[in-house]
Amino acid sequence: MAFYEVYSHPALIRYKTNVCTRATLFVLMVFCLTYIPPLLVAYKSQGFWLKRSTYEEQPVVQFQYQMLMIGATGTAGEFVAWSTFPDFNRLLGSNLRIPAVSVKEEDSNQDGKSDRLRLQLSVPLKAEEQIYSIQLLLTFSYQLFRMSTVVMQSMAFIQHSSSVPGSQLFINGDLRLHQQIPLPHRGLHAAYNVSVVETGSPFATSYDLASIIRAYQARNLTTYLSCPTPVWIIGRAVNAPFQINAEVRYPLETISYRPGFWEMIKFAWIQYVSVLLVFLWLFNHIQTFVFQNQVLPTVPKPLLKTHTQ
Structure with a gap:
């Protein structure tokens, strides 16, 4: 008998660890590398603040x-x-x-x-x-x-x-x-x-x-x-x-x-987010690889289980 997929949903898995571990240090490092470099890139690329x-x-x-x-x-x-x-x-x-x-x-x-x-x-x-x-x-x-x-x-x-x-x-x-x-x-x-x-x-x-x-x-x-x-x-x-x-x-x-304050912020926000999206995509894939393959030891705990129908 042939089978076909009638329904699917993702399973959410939480990876837990203690505070003082290499996994915690890795997450903090990824957080800094995700949000700070886009700000520096946007600022150094001439045009972060709209001055005129x-x-x-x-x-x-x-x-x-x-x-x-x-x-x-x-x-x-x-x-x-x-x-x-x-x-x-x-x-x-x-x-x-x-x-x-x-x-x-x-x-x-x-x-x-x-x-x-x-x-x-x-x-x-x-x-x-x-x-x-x-x-x-x-x-x-x-x-x-x-x-x-x-x-x-x-x-x-x-x-x-x-x-x-x-x-x-x-x-x-x-x-x-x-x-x-x-x-x-x-x-x-x-x-x-x-x-x-x-x-x-x-x-x-x-x-x-x-x-x-x-x-x-x-x-x-x-x-x-x-x-x-x-x-x-x-x-x-x-x-x-x-x-x-x-x-x-x-x-x-x-x-x-x-420009006024809000116009400057709006322009700067666009420059920042356009670079941030690339870093979010990159480091999200890095974290997924590291924790799924247990490169750094953590305790995976599924939150939602996949049901087969």
Whole structure:
């Protein structure tokens, strides 16, 4: 008569011994070799603790309608200038040229956040004046909310020069965020929520571009205009204004931040367990071989007996 298996279950066998035996010492050694080396391997493999992470966020950017423009009109230091700061304009005297300004911010995806700034300046010039270089400073309100809340005043600086006088400068670029150090994972970061330019100051040094940029670049958080291809157009008609056309996009940013405690633990736990599973499998088989074959003397006591049906 042929037999076939209709049911099976494992038998649990306990291997017992006294406290001060080689088997006890072996179990303690296996325990240490199972749980401690995975920790060392994960730690030494670079990346056990998550010290820095990133996320993406569309910043809330608003143009502050603050501008400072300086244009060089010759080689002897002649220039024309204008700004939205009345005290600076009073210092210019006959060098002041008040342009016609057109500003438009667009929200192309209708998410409630501006995606682009279109700016046009028409700078009036005298018949004998020519523009050889231009410097333009624009200020923005810049905010982040997804993790830590960042509220700051930032700027974009546009500069271009040519040996040939121009009639128009066209700029198309992205307002990018630059971080010196990662942001915290939560909290309010408003240390730079101050004006980039010291408005209301009657002193010319307050509007010196070199001083403004030096102080601005000392910050941990700044923005800059990424524009690899400015276009300098020549051939200005007599008495025609010099045109500045700028398109500034507010792109999705990758923000670097310092993870919180629980995020660090979660990441470290994954690294540890992934190595621990290999050691558990290995030393479980070693212990099974040692005790089943009585390499170290113990007293086996079956807890469940196998029943044959």
